Amino acid sequence: MPHFSGLDVAVIVVHFTIITALGAITGKRAKTTERYFVGGRSYPGWLIGISMFGAIISSITFVAYPADAFRTGYLRYVICITLPVAVLIASRLFVPFFRRGRITSVFEYLEKRFGPRTRVYGACVFIISQCFRISLVQFLVALLVHNITGWDVTVCILLGGVVTGITPSRAAWKR
Incomplete structure (x- = not known):
C-alpha cells in the first residue's frame, strides 16, 4: 500500500x-448575489475567459483524457486542444452579449x-x-x-x- x-x-x-x-x-x-456571481460586471472578457477555462478543467482532463489518449490514440485529446479556442470565442462573443443585456x-x-x-x-x-x-x-x-x-x-x-x-x-x- x-x-x-x-x-x-x-x-x-x-x-x-x-x-x-x-x-x-x-x-x-x-456583498450581493450579483457581485458574487458576475463580479459586479467589472472584469475584462479575457479574465472571464481564463476563469471559464479553469472551470472546465477537472480530473477528467488530467486522468481520463490522457489515459484514453494512451489507450486509443490522440483523437479524443483534440477536445482539450480546442478548449482555449472555445474560451476565446466565448469571451469575445458571448460575454459582451450578456453584459450588454445585463443578463446574469x-x-x-x-x-x-x-x-x-x-x-x-x-x-x-x-x-x-x-x-x-x-x-x-x-x-x-x-x-x-x-x-x-x-x-x-x-x-x-x-x-x-x-x-x-x-x-x-x-x-x-x-x-
Missing part, C-alpha cells in the same frame, strides 16, 4: 489552506427570449448533465485517492464531496 511522506502531506495541507483562504477572501468581498445567465436569456418553460427545461437539462459530470469527476478523484492511500473508494468519494463542497457552501451561506 502506498503511503504519504511528510512532504506529500505538507503540500496537500498548504494547497487546501490557500484554496480555503482565497474562497474566504473573495466571499467577503461579494444563459437561463435568464432563455426566459426573456423564449419564455419561462424554455428556461426551466434548459435549467433541468443542465442540472442533470452536471450531476452526471460531477459524479464522474468525484469518482475519478476517489480512484486517485484510493490508489494513493488504500482507503475504501466510498470513503474517498464522501471525503471528496465534503472537501470540494466546503468553500462554495461557506460563501453561499452568507447570502
Whole structure:
C-alpha cells in the first residue's frame, strides 16, 4: 500500500489552506448575489475567459483524457486542444452579449427570449448533465485517492464531496 511522506502531506495541507483562504477572501468581498456571481460586471472578457477555462478543467482532463489518449490514440485529446479556442470565442462573443443585456445567465436569456418553460427545461437539462459530470469527476478523484492511500473508494468519494463542497457552501451561506 502506498503511503504519504511528510512532504506529500505538507503540500496537500498548504494547497487546501490557500484554496480555503482565497474562497474566504473573495466571499467577503461579494456583498450581493450579483457581485458574487458576475463580479459586479467589472472584469475584462479575457479574465472571464481564463476563469471559464479553469472551470472546465477537472480530473477528467488530467486522468481520463490522457489515459484514453494512451489507450486509443490522440483523437479524443483534440477536445482539450480546442478548449482555449472555445474560451476565446466565448469571451469575445458571448460575454459582451450578456453584459450588454445585463443578463446574469444563459437561463435568464432563455426566459426573456423564449419564455419561462424554455428556461426551466434548459435549467433541468443542465442540472442533470452536471450531476452526471460531477459524479464522474468525484469518482475519478476517489480512484486517485484510493490508489494513493488504500482507503475504501466510498470513503474517498464522501471525503471528496465534503472537501470540494466546503468553500462554495461557506460563501453561499452568507447570502
